[in-house]
Amino acid sequence: MTEIDEAGRRIWDISQPLRPGLPVWPGDTAYQEERTWLLEGDCPVNVSRLTLSTHSGAHADAPLHYDPAGEPIGQVGLVPYLGPAQVITAQGAGERIALSEVRAQLRPGVRRVLLRTYDRFPHDAWRSDYRCPSTELVDHLGAAGVVLIGIDSPSLDPETAKDLVGHQAVRRWRMAILEGLVLDGVEDGLYELIAPPLRLEGADAAPVRAILRSL
Numbered sequence: 001m002t003e004i005d006e007a008g009r010r011i012w013d014i015s016q017p018l019r020p021g022l023p024v025w026p027g028d029t030a031y032q033e034e035r036t037w038l039l040e041g042d043c044p045v046n047v048s049r050l051t052l053s054t055h056s057g058a059h060a061d062a063p064l065h066y067d068p069a070g071e072p073i074g075q076v077g078l079v080p081y082l083g084p085a086q087v088i089t090a091q092g093a094g095e096r097i098a099l100s101e102v103r104a105q106l107r108p109g110v111r112r113v114l115l116r117t118y119d120r121f122p123h124d125a126w127r128s129d130y131r132c133p134s135t136e137l138v139d140h141l142g143a144a145g146v147v148l149i150g151i152d153s154p155s156l157d158p159e160t161a162k163d164l165v166g167h168q169a170v171r172r173w174r175m176a177i178l179e180g181l182v183l184d185g186v187e188d189g190l191y192e193l194i195a196p197p198l199r200l201e202g203a204d205a206a207p208v209r210a211i212l213r214s215l
Contacts, residue, residue: 020033107190118153152183
């Protein structure tokens with residue numbers, strides 16, 4: 001979904017619609033909505049109750065997610081989630097995105113990198129064959145001063161991984177993480193990223209309403 005703001009800048013909504021039936025990590029909490037107050041009779045409003053995982057849809061991982069001593073999402077700084085970002089397509093073969101797929105495209109001084117791995121985002125079904133960044137790639141981005149890595153797949157590590165080497169590489173560089181972005185229709189290039197996580201004080205992650213805006 002795209003819009004044009006008052007200054008004529010184009011806006012891309014790169015969030016997943018949160019809805020019943022949203023594909024979630026196998027075994028995680030399904031998204032549910034329940035109307036608890038109904039606008040009828042003497043009730044002047046609609047009010048709903050939500051049940052969802054902290055990793056529903058487009059979301060930000062907190063350090064607490066992969067580090068027992070890490071910060072919860074409600075205590076992380078906002079700066080990494082706001083500012084110029086580069087979208088880079090990485091639709092090659094293999095489970096891990098190699099540094100060689102990205103190195104030549106990476107612009108000097110870029111501080112936020114969003115990786116597109118899907119030709120079309122799988123809104124209606126869970127896919128276990130997603131791609132995630134190699135540790136060599138994460139280390140290269142960290143050494144280059146990148147403060148946030150985002151991806152359209154659901155994780156920085158494969159579904160069956162137990163060592164979470166991708167997350168642990170991010171931990172070494174204290175980078176922020178966005179997962180589950182929808183980058184369909186967004187061309188490679190530079191944009192303004194606006195994607196602060198919800199202030200869930202003690203949580204391990206939080207959904208985001210992630211948008212890109214033309215510079």
